[in-house]
Amino acid sequence: MSELRKDPILDHWVIIAAERGYRPSDFKAEVPMAYTGAGCPFCEGNEDKTPPEVFALRAPGTAPNQPGWEVRVVPNRYPALTIEGGLNRRGLGMFDMMDGVGAHEVIIETPHHERHLADLPVGQVVKVLIAYKARIEDLRRDLRFRYILVFRNHGWIAGASLSHPHSQLIALAITPRLVKEELTAAREHFARKERCIFCDLLNQERALGERVIFETKHFIVLSPFASRFPFEVSIFPLEHSHDFTLMGSEIMEDFARTLKETLLRLKRALADPAYNFLLHTAPNPVPRPGRPEYWGTLAYDYHWHLEIMPRLTRVAGFEWGTGFYINPVAPEEATRFLREVEAED
């Protein structure tokens, strides 16, 4: 069982996943493990190499954990958190901790090993989004969890350990610090102005224009004003919505097309860079003590979005120790390059 620990000075939590049993010598030569190739546990036909699936979109008549699926969700074989047990929140003097309870799942995006998410047909990307939505909705029913984080690591240096296209999902008993800061900023802005801070931001970005990469009917893709990394990109729904899972099917198809086009532009402009993306959506409803049928805030003043961070530069001590970043590419410059690149499939 891993442990969640809160820093006694700063407001951040860490998962101490010591169970993996690392020794100092494990770190002496971290080299890419077998990253592609045969025996991939995510390939069709190798379903027995993963834990049993918790969700799949599959051809009619095919059985779970057998071939015939289009998207498949399985628990992570090496989870940072485990699903069983209570949180066991406890303190020791200045220290706060709880048991490492949560879910850690893998969304296998396609049966085909070599197809980048950017290269999948829009219909297949929609299926990946349907899987995100289904898993978030299911895990939200578990009252221990406060936040469901969907993310994707593409490329070895971005943290991927297997090259078969996949995303991940972690269900957490706490809301992560950066998300909480966004939620607080949104709440305070709404209290003052009765407007969404992100809607205001999008309004300003559309008026200024210089950081808008492209727009679709329902989405805007832009380089954030204070991008921490070169070619950082955010995708926002144009119409206010706090919750990713509330998207109807027309908007979801537009989002799939927008996501695919964004990833394709990055892939072409930067020669298939490693990247991470993260879905920022509203936290789970919080039950009131003793009255689980009454839910706390759903953070209606939040505005869901997806953040994409290409991993092009090394991050040095300066950034780690201060939360203060140096970005060598102006977001306006990045916008120009990403606008110009050919985006047709």
Next chain:
Amino acid sequence: MSELRKDPILDHWVIIAAERGYRPSDFKAEVPMAYTGAGCPFCEGNEDKTPPEVFALRAPGTAPNQPGWEVRVVPNRYPALTIEGGLNRRGLGMFDMMDGVGAHEVIIETPHHERHLADLPVGQVVKVLIAYKARIEDLRRDLRFRYILVFRNHGWIAGASLSHPHSQLIALAITPRLVKEELTAAREHFARKERCIFCDLLNQERALGERVIFETKHFIVLSPFASRFPFEVSIFPLEHSHDFTLMGSEIMEDFARTLKETLLRLKRALADPAYNFLLHTAPNPVPRPGRPEYWGTLAYDYHWHLEIMPRLTRVAGFEWGTGFYINPVAPEEATRFLREVEAED
């Protein structure tokens, strides 16, 4: 001129150093540049390959920018910030920005190319600390600067571009977010308890014992309770002190010995890992408007310390997007390994 930009949602600043003129193709194959070898601008005899020195400890009778130095401080040839000009603080709707004014200097720790800081004699480490102190004191006189950050990148993946032993220093017009959070926590704790939060923490860690790697007369070296990275280490002065520059010579010598021993233990336990270290000390005094002779708070309730972060794991999307870290090595485990390693030079 680079630009400082504040995120319109989150409380963080970014340096947009677009002057370096990167193009997307620059990122296509980031490979280590010539990292060691001849023509090193930091080696003795190559003083003309750096901007003129701003500080040096040198043999009597030797001239500036000539051989004969033991420690030498020069402006960074590719500074993220520039020293001339006013801050030009300005806003545009929801955006806050200012000119990229600041200092960016390199502390060359020894004339010898191949000597790791951990391998230098204690007397030489003292000289490096004297240089840190002298530069902080000098730059604090510049009323545009709020924070002087001293840091060290060791190894390519930790961000070092040259292997010759050196530290860096950046003088900033803002206090970085993580330091500000520490300052706020210290101030709030002091307001409530009239005690330093770090002193309380050290007291608890000494009572529990399991994360204390070693102690000297004046310093304690420990693995933080909520370490974000494997083998993260912090060094604190045992006696409360908010400001690194107030150390007397006896304490400074003890700190040099402590720092050297800590780096040596990491080097031996982890086969010379890449690492970053950062000095966290009190921010600069703030002049009152119109009355530069009156200084604002000196943050007496802060407690200076040095944070060392070995770079052993890849940091994935999960961490970037949430501020929530997964650490595969329990700090107590790291402590045991670092205690056991042979630390004599």
